[in-house]
Each structure stands twice: as structure tokens, then as C-alpha cells.
Amino acid sequence: MIRKLLIIALVFISSVTLAQNVTIEAYAPNVVELGEQFRLTYTLTARPSSFNPPSIADFDVIAGPSTSSNTSIEMINGKVTQTQTYTYTYILEATKEGKFSIDAAEATVNGNKIKSNALSIEVVKASANTRQNNQQSTKQQASGADLPNDELFVAIETNKKSAYVGEPIEATIKIYTRVGIAGFEEAKFPTFDGFWSQEIATEQNISFERVNVNGKIYNVGTIRKYLLFPQKSSKLEINPFELVVVYQGRSTRSQSIFDEFFGGVENYRKRLVSKPVSVNIRQLPDNAPESFVGAVGAYKIEATTDKTKLKTNEAVTVKLKITGSGNLKLAGAPKVEFPAGFELFDPKESDNINTTANNSSGTKTIEYIAIPRSAGSFEIPPVEFTYFDLNKESYVTLRSKAMPIEVLVDSSAASGVMITGYSKEDVKFIGKDIRFIKTSHSKLRPINSFVVTSGIYIFIYIILIIAFLAFWYLYSKHREQMTDLSIVRTRKANKTAQKRLKEASIMLNQDNAEKFYEEIHKALWGYTADKLSIPIANLNSDRVKEELAKRGVDNVDIEEFIRIIDVCEFARFAPDKEHSQMDALYEATYTLISKFEQTLGKAKSNLW
């Protein structure tokens, strides 16, 4: 039951689709010669309820419209396809030269009005051959064996005469003929040196089309189509295409009645060689960004990761999809900058590219596989892909989104294995670049100004020297002043003491005890004062004792000094007139002074 319903539904749907897909197509050769008869056909895929042909004013209608119908039913793997065609045919004759158009025909199918395509037909002057043929079909035609080159030739046609490296060029190999062709023999296709070539699928059978070339009508067939991607910048030459053609020509040898009757047509062979074609290939501009990998055309990119969270030592795949048209197959893989600590494997490339006329387009998928070896949050920076845009004639850089990746510690690897220590890794240097600019600036100086030769610098030296000399001079002068007096005194000390002692000895002889003690006291006191450079006013026994000790005088001598001074001072107020005592004191003073002279004189050279 269900099956039946299904079948009914299917039939219904197919009939509906049929009704929907009804088309009407007009066909006529686009070029005809003056006086030539040709067919104009309208082909419908369903029976029309009405058909309104356009008015044909520019051509003579010789016959028609005649209708014919054709039905075919195809069964492939149980699938039934039914095709119906209805054809209206006119036979027309061109009567005037020029370009004429035939308006669209209108038909009504199942109540829907459909329109055919409009046609334009060019009528050219009839060539000599045709006229001759028409007038005198049996009489002389160029002999079939030596067919002129313009009757039958092959050519390679490119859609561009100049292109950038990597810009697709469509090259078509065509055959032009004005004679009947019986077949092709060996063909030698060009090698396209300097190009990367891709054949575009064309129809298996060569279909001829009438084309007007410089007022001559040729039947033109496309043998093969290629899409060429230039690989280097220079004038590239496409080497010629060679083909051996078997064509039909008028027989030259037999004149028998039968031959005449059968048309006298014979097959001939001719080797055809196309004219060389050259294309000027331009270099891409120099300012290519680093992420340019040779892609030319128009693209889009999309980058995805298969996971955003994974454990260490698990693989993550970044899939980069490049979609667009151009030389995608030749473009290299853009670089994906994985964070440090990811182990990279070679990227896997796969492409799905359709080559059609004009361009090749499709998708290229590149899979980058990486294994993180350490845990943490990472971000795979945006993938950059640069291509050369042919319309803008400039480089375009595309950036994908940044892809965050969280890497967790793989606990399973750690369990059961004791980690005794971390393996040390060398610091990895990933890139090399200059160090950053200095942000703190020292003082700007005029060019070629140096401290060492500046006036101020030399001036400071002069000042230093002057200060040095001035200090030297002043200090030594001060010293001199200070020392002059004491030196004189010191030098004279002994003399004065000797003088006083002499005086004392005179007094001793005169038994003038008072004077004697005074002189001794004066001699000793004055001597030490002069020798020690102590002003008389500051003189006292303590000070003298201290100074003497400082200058290395024996303690015994100092005691002796004090004793003599005491004796003298005592005697001055209570003079002891003992002659022998005075004599001894004189002797003691004399020895003491000479002792002092020795010690103090020596000490002087050690000081300062």
C-alpha cells in the first residue's frame, strides 16, 4: 500500500518537475553567407498548447514551420526518465548582408507562457567558392590535395596577453575549417614550459560552430582547453600544437562516371601546426608581506582547532581551510605559530579543487598537528595568509581568529611513576630581533663636542693648578713665618745659654751667689724656651716637662732639669753661698744643656 502510494507520489512529483522544467530553445547558425539556406529550430521539452513564432522579416522563409516530436524513456538503475522534445523547424535563406536578430518565440505549456532565447545572425558576403559551387558545382575547385592554409588550420588562443605570475590564463586549442573533416590522427599537444597547466574538461566530441573570421565562415571546433598558471616572470612562449587531419577534398585523379556520381570526394591528410603564441608574464610586486606563500587570486580562510581543552601529550589539530579561486594548488602552507612548548609535526594538506574555464576554485585544507608537552593556558596566535589580489593588484593579508587552548596536566602519566626531578631544558631561542629602543636619554650634545676639548674642561685644569700653586705659596709662606722665629731662636739657644753660663761662671768666681743662680736659671729656662719654640709667657715647668718628653728626652734628664730649676729658684730667695755646691750646679747645668743639645738637635731632623 505504502509502496503504491510512493510510486504515485513519485510519478506525480516527476510530472510536476517536468512541467516546471519546460524550456524552449532557439537555434540557428550565428553566421551565414548571403544566399545560403539554413535551419532555424525551436526545441521544446514538452508539448505546447500554443506556439507563437516571431515574425521573420529579414530572411526568406523557404519552408516551415514543420513540427516533429521525439520521446525517449530512459531507465537507469530503476529510475525512469522520460524526455519529450517538440521541434519546430524553419528553413530560411539569407537575402541581405548585415546583422539581423530574430526575436524570441513564445509558447504556452500547461498554461504557463515560456519564452525562447533571441538569436542574432550575421550574414556575410558569399565567398568565391560558394558562388562557384552554386553556379557550377562540377567545375574546378582547388584540388583537394593542395588545400590552401587558410582553408584549414589550428590555433592556440589565450584570453590574456599579459598576466601576473600565478594568474590563471585560459588557453584554447581550436581547429578552423572550411572543408569536411573525416578524422584526426596523431596530435602533439604543447608542453606549456614555464606554466603549470591543468586541462579543463570539455565535451568528448568536438562540436563545430560557425564563426565569421574576416568575412569568411569557418567551422570552429574546440579541441582542448587548458588553465595555465605562469611560474616565472618573462615573455613565455607556448610551443605550437601539431595535428594531422584527415579531410575530404575533391578527387583529382579519377574522372570516371561513378566517381562523378558519388561526388568525387576523397580523403587527404594534412599536418597542421599552430602559430606560436607568447604571453607576457609580469613579476608580482616586491613588497610581499612575510606571510605570502605564493597564492594569487581571491581567498577566504578559516582556522579551527579540534579541541580547546586537552591534556599534555595529547595531539591537537589546527585545521586551516583556504577557500577561493586562483592557483590554490600551488600555494604553500601558511605558518602557524604554535606557542613554545608544543611539538610540531608536518602539516597534512588535502585539496578539493575544480578547474573550470577561466579559473580553478575550491578548498585547500591544511591540518597542523601539535602535541603540547607542558601544561598551561596558551593561545595560538591568528594564522596569517597573504594572497595577491588580481583585481586590486595588491597583497591582501587575512587573519584568522586567535585560538585559545587550555592544556591540563596529564595525571595518568605521573601516576605510578615517581618524578624524581625535572629535566632541565635549554632556554629556547625562537626568534631573533633587535633589542628595543632606549627610552631614557642622556643629554643631547652638539655633534663633535667633547668634554676633553671643551674650554671649561681646560679651564678647570688651570683653576686646579692655580689653586694648587696658590695654596702651596700661601702655606709655605705661613710656615716660614711661623718657623723663622723659632729657628733663629733654636739656633741661637745654645749660644745664649753658653753666654749666660759664662756670665754665671764669672759670678761664681766673684762669689756673687745671687747673680750666679739668676744666670743659671735664665740660661736653662731661656734655652728650653728657645729650643722648644715656646713663648716665654707660656713657660711653666709642666709645659716644658710635657714638651721635652714628647721630644724623646730621657726622664732622668727631665728630673735633673726640674731639680736645677728648683735649686736656682730656691737659691734666689735664700742664697746658699757654698762655693762647692755652686760649682757642682754649674757643672750639672753645663752637662744638661749639652745633653739637651744632642737630643733636641737630633729630634729636630725627624720632625716635620
Place this chain on the structure above:
Amino acid sequence: MTKRIFITFTLIGATLGSLLAQKPQMLIDKADKLYTEGKYQDAISNYEAVVGQGLQNAELYYNLGNAYFKIKNIPAAIINYERAHLLNPDDEDIKFNLDLARTYTVDKIEVLPEFFLVSFIKGFRNWFSSNSWAYIAIFSFALVLALVLFFWFSRSFEIRRYAFGVAVFLSVIFVVSLVFSISQKNQVVKRSSAVIFAPVVSAKSSPDESGKDLFILHAGTKVELVRPVGEWCEVKLADGNKGWIPKTSFQKI
């Protein structure tokens, strides 16, 4: 009338003032900012404006070199690093970037080995810049003078002995640093080396076009200038080779 003249003068003064207000330090700060933003070309023009005012220091040349490096003008980067290096021979960053920029040049020249004493002295000299040596010299000179005074006037034998020893040591330092300061200054002022700017230049055997080609130099190579003759200059490479190249093919450091 006088008022009008006065106004005109004030206006001229104001315009001049505003022009001069483009203070070098401000230009440098602006250039540093532009560099950080990646606008290297603009940064270069600002740095060059400061150089054009006849002002310099090691940091300025270093930053200018960096900006040139970023726009891949390697010879210009090298010449500015070299200038910075001359002004501040002991700066690590300058040396690093100069060495890195040199790896981008084509010519690989085997440097002739120097006598170890010469390189030792040179290394010692490059510890400080000319100005630093000058300051060291003047400081030690002042100390020497002070110590001479101590030596002369002190009464203490100990002080005199130490003063004498230190003074002798310091006077050696004074002489050495003064010599270093002057020799570093001369290096900068004499400008006896140059960097090749022409992409390719062939060194000739004589100072004219007909001379035989001896060797080929590429942009970024440092040469020592020996003597100029007309439009040509004899240059010496680090490996000791000599040849004549046109004056237009290089720029003095």
C-alpha cells in the same frame, strides 16, 4: 607706523619661537612613541630632525638605527649603530644590535687578528666613553694635586709615604684616561671609517673608472677610509685588502 612694525616683529618672533619650540627632547619623545606604535618611517623623520639640528647622543643614534632596521634599511641601521657605538663603546644593547644588523649584510670578511696587547688596550679604552674618561682624568688630577700638597707639607712620615704612593698611581691613571679620552674623541671627529650604501660597488685598483676591478663590496659593509683622491677614496677592509671606490658609494660613520 612704529606700532605696526612692532607688531610685525612680534609676529615674526612668535613664529620663530614656535619653530624653535620643537625642542629636540620633545621630538625624541614623540619619535620613541611612534616607534613603539610601529610607525617607523615617522619615527625616523623625527629622529633625523634632531640629528639635523646638530645634536647627538648614543641613544639617539641607537634608536634611529633600530627604526631603520625595522624598515629593513640595513646600511642606514648599521651606520647609526656604529655612530652610537663610537659615542658609547661599552653599551651592551648597541653591540648586540650592531652584530645582529651585520648578519644581514652580504659581505663576510675575515677580520685580521689584532696583536693581543692592542686589542687589550682597545678593550680597556672602550670601557668608558670619551667624556667619562675626561671626568676620570680631571678627578684624578685634582686628587694628585691634593696628595702632592699632603706629601710636601705633612710632618708625619706615614702620611707622606702613602701620599706619595697614591699620587704616583693616580698620576698614571690621569695620563691614561686623558690619552683615552682624546683618542676616543679623535676616532669620532676624524670619521675615518664608512659604511657602504650602494647595493653593489666594485673596488678598483686605481682611482678612475678604467681601473681593474679588485673585489666587490655590498651594502652595509664597514670599511676604513685611507685617502681621498678627487671623486674616489681608497678604502681598507677589515681583512687588510685595499681598493678604490667612488665617494658616492659610502657614507662616513
